[in-house]
Amino acid sequence: MNFSYYPGCTLKNKAQDLDRYARLSAEKLGIHLEELSEWQCCGGAFSMGKDEIASKLAAVRALAAARDAGQDLVTLCSACHNVLKQANDAMAHDEEFSQHANNYMQLDKPYKGETRVVHYLELLRDVVGFDALKKAVVNPLKGQKIAAYYGCLLLRPSKVMQMDNPENPKILEDFIRAIGAEPVLYANRNECCGGYAVLEDRAIAQKKSSAVVANAADQGAQRLITACPLCEYNLRKNAEKALPVSYFTELLAEALGVKE
Amino acid sequence: MSKFDKEQILRTSGVNVLKCMRCGKCSATCPSYDEMEYHPHQFVYMVEKGEIDKLMQSPSIYKCLSCYACVERCPRGVEPAKIVEAVRLQVIRQAGKNHLTPDDIPALLDEDLPQQAIVTAMRKYSK
Ligand code: SF4
Ligand code: SF4
Numbered sequence: 214m215n216f217s218y219y220p221g222c223t224l225k226n227k228a229q230d231l232d233r234y235a236r237l238s239a240e241k242l243g244i245h246l247e248e249l250s251e252w253q254c255c256g257g258a259f260s261m262g263k264d265e266i267a268s269k270l271a272a273v274r275a276l277a278a279a280r281d282a283g284q285d286l287v288t289l290c291s292a293c294h295n296v297l298k299q300a301n302d303a304m305a306h307d308e309e310f311s312q313h314a315n316n317y318m319q320l321d322k323p324y325k326g327e328t329r330v331v332h333y334l335e336l337l338r339d340v341v342g343f344d345a346l347k348k349a350v351v352n353p354l355k356g357q358k359i360a361a362y363y364g365c366l367l368l369r370p371s372k373v374m375q376m377d378n379p380e381n382p383k384i385l386e387d388f389i390r391a392i393g394a395e396p397v398l399y400a401n402r403n404e405c406c407g408g409y410a411v412l413e414d415r416a417i418a419q420k421k422s423s424a425v426v427a428n429a430a431d432q433g434a435q436r437l438i439t440a441c442p443l444c445e446y447n448l449r450k451n452a453e454k455a456l457p458v459s460y461f462t463e464l465l466a467e468a469l470g471v472k473e
Numbered sequence: 474m475s476k477f478d479k480e481q482i483l484r485t486s487g488v489n490v491l492k493c494m495r496c497g498k499c500s501a502t503c504p505s506y507d508e509m510e511y512h513p514h515q516f517v518y519m520v521e522k523g524e525i526d527k528l529m530q531s532p533s534i535y536k537c538l539s540c541y542a543c544v545e546r547c548p549r550g551v552e553p554a555k556i557v558e559a560v561r562l563q564v565i566r567q568a569g570k571n572h573l574t575p576d577d578i579p580a581l582l583d584e585d586l587p588q589q590a591i592v593t594a595m596r597k598y599s600k
Pocket of ligand 1: 492493494495496497498499500513514517546547548549550551552553
């Protein structure tokens, strides 16, 4: 099955593992990810201002390219996913913005939010299916207690993201079960790690990330998984207590026996 | 009368501040609460009152992490983060008012910092 794929800037650089293991695992599961031939950085954060046009266009161009390819658009980085989904929603429902953006881009065919944006985790849940994934696992991660870290951008705003219950999500826990490990529930799994504020205020990232990791460790977690390069960085570098932090795709590749 | 326009904030944000019932839940759930001089519910209230200048001068506009917790958990669907964003945009859209410039970046880097952190901060802090 073929999908358009938007990796984003960080997956080409500091988060190459997130990307590489996702591609290897997808092939193993019979899914072909076709990277868009041209894409630009999404900007990392959705511009919430309704009158912000230019800062949303990179996302809209990617969405329109997937529409033209007749494919759903798969994303992996939580931030890219958030930006693309919110930009798509604005193109579909905010008529004034959509008109400005289309006037600006002059596409052959105006874009109206037709593309379906699918996170890689949704691909596993809704296309592959967690039961089928479980059957494809050759190295179950038996006995491992893993804490899923959702952070903010995968789930919120839920009205637009529509991935899972924003306060009691389970997609990552179901994933952890499918690869043979044991999920650990903890209160801070959908609270902020400090995000980009780390750039000028490391103290807040230390405070927020420390709370997440301490909470996961208290509940018995041996390691954490995430889909977000910035969460990975904050939890690994800025938390007081050290627990290993991995991208979920790395554990997926390991379980599927395709980790190089 | 403020030289800055309450109407512009309302247009940019798309928020109806009159829906707020001042329950404070947005501020209670805000991960940046301790770092802020004005908290999310105060942003909503002060914009309603037209106290735009005070908000524009406050470092609080750079403390929002865009975590969407207030948006998700407000029982009235007010979406306070959009107000914070609109006030910050009103500041950085002025010439010479960028909060972060490319020249500031090299000193802030470490070898592991993901590109995502830099592009997001640039998007939030400068025009
Ligand atoms: S949570 Fe919503 S209704 Fe309550 S104070 Fe905040 S903006 Fe107002
Ligand atoms: S989006 Fe900003 S204002 Fe709202 S809860 Fe998060 S940090 Fe606080």
